[in-house]
Amino acid sequence: MSETKSGDAAMREYGASQEVPTFDDPAFTPLSTPLSEARVAIVTSAALHRADQERFSPSDTKYRVLDRGDRDLVMGHWSPNFDHTGFQLDLNVVYPIDRLEELAADGVIGDVSPRHFAFAGNQPATVSELRLDTGPACANELLADGVDIVVLTPV
């Protein structure tokens, strides 16, 4: 299937050709607690949601809130240009919530946040809503939950 061989390579090439948003004077926040005491949350751009939540629209800039115990999640991402079946087989390949629970149980991290968040990766090119509106709003929710570390997972 030589024609399909190029699927990921084509996407990576496309990604490399795109302009990226610039961030002047980016912040660097050192971890202020030992890893073994840190509370960890996942924020993914896979557009995950529960069946009872509002579906993602094609250029949705909002996020959905996932509870720590949620496992029956749908991938609402609109792009057909990456694999969706890995997630169907095991959500941890995109959203490693069970692995976080294990790391917490083993004392590697402090604990798992009660809430996690999902955005859609296909954002408008300027990502202005994400920067000015929904991104900071999500940060406030994470801070309110006492989160120290955010693990960001793409698709």
Place this chain on the structure above:
Amino acid sequence: MSALAHVFEAAGLSTVVLASMHEVVERMKPPRALYCEFPLGRPLGRPGDVELQRDVLERALALFDSPHQVLRTHPLVIESDEQPLACSIPPRFDPALPAAVDEAQGLRAAYNRSLDHRGFTAVGRVIDADTIPEALRVLDRWATGEPWTEHPLPGKNTVAVCHDIRSYYTEAALELATGPAPGSRSVEAWFHDETEAGRTVLGARAALQAQGAPFPFWFYMTPGHR
């Protein structure tokens, strides 16, 4: 992802990005990133591979030891498996129907089994499982040259309808397939190379393009490289 990392760090959160596109993360410079050359859509590597998933997370968390911006690469490379999934399709039942319609109806039992044991489905962005055959009937008309403007598609949004068809087929196929968990583009290869529905979608897409339909109507009906 890297954009969110910058927003979150500015708000006082410490972040680490699992990156899947090297050139992008290199230019976006999030404070901490682990680049993993894994199939797109599988940022933790392999479904069901607990050890690898944990290893990826531990390597990502180790980046908090760095006092400054850091981009590291996971040593493992995983290639996409592009071989079509080994999944036999039920035989034709009603030869009077367009092949894709007949095929979709034949897969319904497998789809239902998947729904029964998973309890939820990705089908339903704009059409439900009951409407899949009717949507394929319309796509078949487009693919065979009838003007798309005269045959409205249930669910209307071509990209979302194709997502629902693909999800219906994927869920049924994962029920029917035997052998190890399929690689990342294995179901995609099966759908487009071996199913009537996949061929019908490609044909409808080509017909829309030929009839001058707007680019976003047809382009995202399938992966771009097809």
